[in-house]
Amino acid sequence: MDQTTITHDPVTFDIIQSALEAVADEMFVAQRKASMSAIIYEVLDLSTSILDRNGEIAASGAGIPAFIGVLDKAIKGILNKFPMDTIRPGDVFASNDPYFGGVTHLNDMVLAAPVFHEGRLVAWVANIAHWNDVGGSVPGSMSAEATEIFQEGVRIPALRLFDEGRENSAVFDILYTNTRLPDFLRGDLWAGIAGLRIGERRVLELVDKYGGDTFEAAIADYMDLGERRARAALRALPPGTYDFEEEQDSGDIHKVSLTITGDAFVVDLQDNPRQKGSSNASREGTEIAVQLAFKAFTDPEAPGNGGFFRPLRVVTKPGTLFHVEAPGALGYYSEVEVRLFDMLLRALASYFPGVVPAGNFASICGTVVGGPHPDTGRHYTIVEPQVGGWGAWEGHDGPSGQFSGFHGETFNCPAEVAEARYGLTVDQIALNAAPGGEGQWRGGKGIDVHYRVRADHNFLSAGYTRARLPPWGIEGGLDGSCNYVELRRTDGRTERYAFATNVEVNTGDVIRVVTGVGGGYGDPRKRSKEAIARDIRNGYLTPERAAEVYGYVQD
Structure with missing residues (x-):
């Protein structure tokens, strides 16, 4: 069929949307099979995603749900640093720094590449994986005694690994030098790059087949479906404000105030302890924990794309453990976020019995x-x-x-x-x-x-x-x-x-x-x-x- 005769019909959209999920899964498999470290190829401590040109999640592969939620925020961090008109075909970006779109902690490296079709940016492909050692004061780069991010390893603040296809050898050398496991890091890095290349190739095959306009329209339609599902779930809930607090192992009290309306789900976390030690989360990481709880509670079967989270609003206070400010440490960010995720579910269970x-x-x-x-x-x-x-x-x-x-x-x-x-x-x-x-x-x-x-x-x-x-x-x-x-x-x-x-x-x-x-x-x-x-x-x-x-x- 001549591409110009293809219309934006639901069947074509569904085919493209399903194909993107398959591409994200293929990226995941390629990265897993090529990686050097068991934390990646056995434990599967990684995730992959395809995003629209603005960095909204369009499709996600297998892997850790909390990691998938990183990748849209990482792309937006890249775009905050590099204006859209400076992004070129062949670019590959890396970031592990939570203060520059890395979101989690320094062990988790995000790799991302823009996908261009006929000179036009149509999508991003991205992945994230845990690297066993990125330097810092202790082997494994995770110290409960850290008080500043400088103690936790090498920081890659959204840098170009490849500039229009040309390898930036300085960044590679910095990475290889600042680890106790250079052979493993090298293998894991190039496995991630291989995953991006597979994803870019497959996305371009889709765009070539259906045309750029149809491709982008299919992604927008999928986002709209996610939003419709989320808003329908909200309308089925009784509106109100629900407060909850929970004691932690440390004796600290974590607090949340949930406000549910027909149009929004607002999570207010401002009244919480100050940041301290290495048990802090970035503002974006906190949002991920809330997104996971929101989806699990409202509509677990809906698409987990950027559109689904449009009704969600997260309110934090800078300088607290849910919104760490530089140079705070984040080595054990995951325990902060899983505690938040768990507290939100417990709060919802107390007000909506039988759900959790x-x-x-x-x-x-x-x-x-x-x-x-x-x-x-x-x-x-x-x-x-x-x-x-x-x-x-x-x-x-x-x-x-x-x-x-x-x-x-x-x-x-x-x-x-x-x-x-x-x-x-x-x-x-x-x-x-x-x-x-x-x-x-x-x-x-x-x-x-x-x-x-x-x-x-x-x-x-x-x-x-x-x-x-x-x-x-x-x-x-x-x-x-x-x-x-x-x-x-x-x-x-x-x-x-x-x-x-x-x-x-x-x-x-x-x-x-x-x-x-x-x-x-x-x-x-x-x-x-x-x-x-x-x-x-x-x-x-x-x-x-x-x-x-x-x-x-x-x-």
Whole structure:
């Protein structure tokens, strides 16, 4: 068919929209398969997206939901620095700096490239992935003791990696020099570039086939669909203002005020603690946490594009932990954002019963271990987010061993890969049998994993929340259990941590990772005898605990 005869009909739009989702997925696969680090190719700590010419999300690939929300804000950060008329075909941009569109922390590198068709900018392709080490004061670049971003690694403030197709070797050299893992960083960087090139090629194939006007109209139509879905969901909610506050492990109180109208969903976070340490979030990162909660609550099945979030408004106060000001540190930004995401869902659950399950372990539980490899002597670093227990809801026990909803579609690193690539032995991977989360339907189980260190002068860094205050139960269900890291020394001593920075571990020491059991739902005395007996058989429940909580005594 002659391209000039193609009309802007719904079928053509649907084909283009579905094709963009497929392109974003292909970008994801290409980057995953080419990457050097297990945090990317096994854990899948990355995301990909296609955006319109103004940086609004048009289609997203697999990966972490919170990462997808970074990429539109990163493109806008690039456009704030580089006027649209200075962007050229062949340009590739990089940014990891939260104060220049990087959004998260310095370990997460955003790569982005404009897509031009016949001299006209029609789209952007972008990806983000966690790099194991970008320099800074400690291996792994994540320090709970950092007070300024300067201590956290090399900063790339939205720079051109390629200028009209010409490699900017100075930026590459800076990246390779400011890491303890140059070979891995090099491989992960070029894998990200390969993903962009695949995305650009496929987008241009679509534009060549359907024409630039039709392509852009299809994206605009998809955005409008997202907005219509969001506004329809808002109109179904009772209007009002809903206030909520929640104590954190530190003793700080986080507060939110939600205002729902027929046209807007306003989240006011101004009345919150001042920024401190490395547990802060950028203004844009805070917006991502709110976007995830907003979508989960209003219409989980709607398109997650820029249009869907048009009715959402987020209000923050500069200098608070939800709107860090330079030069504040952001190494553990994720724990701030997951705490916000979790608090918003809990707030909504308190005002709209039955919509949200009981509390879950709700932490990234970032665990960083490294040092000299016992077989090669080369420095290694393992970065592991952890799975845990989710809360129960009416009619269902909570899922066990899942990543938090904030962290999304990722995987744990298999024991075989961990032992082959890192200087550790995996003694145990098991579900956490700790008491907690009992109810008519019980919370899901966390994990109890033991890493045995194989060399001296290794290190452990970690950042866990819900280490003091467990996931909440609802409708009479019991609270779950907490997250923590326990060091078992060879001399019999044990040490327990929620946050730890560069703690020395040596040959034979065991790093025990424990994540929480989710909250329970309903009166425990109403749980079926068959379910209680099954939990005892599976080792999830002791007979003593069954008698105490459920009043159940085995025959």
